[in-house]
Amino acid sequence: MRALQITEYGDNSVLSVTDVLLAAPTGDQVLIDVEAAALNPLDATLRAGYAQALMPLHFPATLGGDVAGVVAAVGPDVTGFAVGDRVYGNAYTLLGGSGAFAERALVPSGNLARIPGDLSFTDAASMPVAGTTAVEAIDHSLKLRPGQKVFISGGSGAVGSAAVQLAKLRGAHVVTTASGDGLDLVRELGADAVFDYTSTDFAEHLRDVDAVLDAVGGASLEKSYGILKRGGTLVTVIGEIDQAKADSLGLTVIRQGAQSDGVLAELTGYLADGAITPRVGCTFPLEEAAAAFAAIESRSVRGKIIVVP
Ligand SMILES: NC(=O)c1ccc[n+]([C@@H]2O[C@H](COP(=O)([O-])OP(=O)(O)OC[C@H]3O[C@@H](n4cnc5c(N)ncnc54)[C@H](OP(=O)(O)O)[C@@H]3O)[C@@H](O)[C@H]2O)c1
Structure with a gap:
């Protein structure tokens, strides 16, 4: 073959x-x-x-x-x-x-x-890699609940777009970043607010966020610490975590690698329902x-x- x-x-x-x-x-x-x-x-x-x-x-x-x-x-x-x-x-x-x-x-x-x-x-x-990463992050790492405010960096990407859809399904208020035609895409997926990362610094506009899913890394990850409220949770699927900074700000930080057993089955359910497209x-x-x-x-x-x- x-x-x-x-x-x-x-x-x-x-x-x-x-x-x-x-x-x-x-x-x-x-x-x-x-x-x-x-x-x-x-x-x-x-x-x-x-x-x-x-x-x-x-x-x-x-x-x-x-x-x-x-x-x-x-x-x-x-x-x-x-x-x-x-x-x-x-x-x-x-x-x-x-x-x-x-x-x-x-x-x-x-x-x-x-x-x-x-x-x-x-x-x-x-769907498998991006979708299971999003399900793991939203449901298992962040355990997102209705009414919580979540910032998802890179909402127009493969991981981000699945995460935006799932976060809306959980009843969260979703803020995200994108560029170009990704801006319309994330709005169509249900994002409540979107920042064009090429022209606007989200960190200057966001405060008291309950949860962050970082799918971009770099400066976006670094700035994400400052927008979370004390007791909030940050999960990154790409960058390294700064535990000392998290401790000083009273945050839980998670570097998400492999997915838990059963997450592919959970993703399959969301695809079957059309909750994630x-x-x-x-x-x-x-x-x-x-x-x-x-x-x-x-x-x-x-x-x-x-x-x-
Ligand atoms: N840990 C894990 O298990 C795991 C699993 C899957 C993926 N990942 C990692 O997660 C990341 C995202 O994966 P993906 O498949 O979703 O990638 P992707 O489809 O290429 O999406 C990339 C996203 O990042 C945004 N972006 C690109 N450059 C940016 C910048 N300079 N500032 C802010 N945002 C920027 C893009 O926005 P626009 O396109 O709108 O410009 C897009 O939303 C990758 O680094 C990947 O390796 C990790």
Whole structure:
């Protein structure tokens, strides 16, 4: 089968579509025929080797995590899935999968769920990483309650747009940041207020916020400490936390990494209800994956970037 592999870290010139032999599924592995896979910012970070100290790849490495397809075979310990099921989930090699950018992928059954209703493969593939990150942040890290005021940085991004929708579902007052056509997007998603980060400093206008979800990092994260009320909670999915600063301000701060068990199932419920809607930007064939990586790195596409094998 064809797979997008790298044998060294580097820029997009290290990407190549290669013929790969995939073993039959063992244990709790599920083999899926991939219909669609999606890019995340992490994929470019992994390819470049920027994360190799914490998340080393073993070469040759098939890239990609977000995946959707049809079950082709199951390992002897798999109970929840059968051949022919439409499934989606996370095929990252770091999490025990064989990589998503390929014609077939082996995925631990715990990283998969059935695609709800008639959601398309491309829409389903666009959601696992960003959607579970948002569900984990809003429901598990922040435990958002009705009437609370939440600031979500990067509400127009993949994580942010799912988080804005879920925060509104929880009855929160949602303030966010975006730029360009992202400003209208977050308003359509239900945000109560939005700051254009290219022209306005949110920190000069916001005070006494109950909760912050930081999906931008850098200066945006640093300024987020100052807008929270004492007793408030800040979760970042990208930056490092400053515990001393949090202690002095009476804040709870969380650096959110992996998601809890069961969060993919929770996301599936929200997708089934239409409470969270996917946003696909464009689609590339596997052979043009380098262009897909270039698009995510240049941030030239609004919505998720899909690769179809
Ligand atoms: N810890 C985890 O488990 C986890 C999981 C998923 C993602 N992440 C990380 O979370 C971050 C967001 O991921 P994503 O998939 O949502 O990315 P994305 O779709 O590319 O969204 C990026 C967001 O950041 C905004 N933005 C870009 N540059 C900015 C700046 N200089 N100042 C303020 N806002 C800016 C964008 O706004 P406009 O497009 O409107 O300009 C957009 O809303 C990434 O760093 C990713 O690696 C972490």
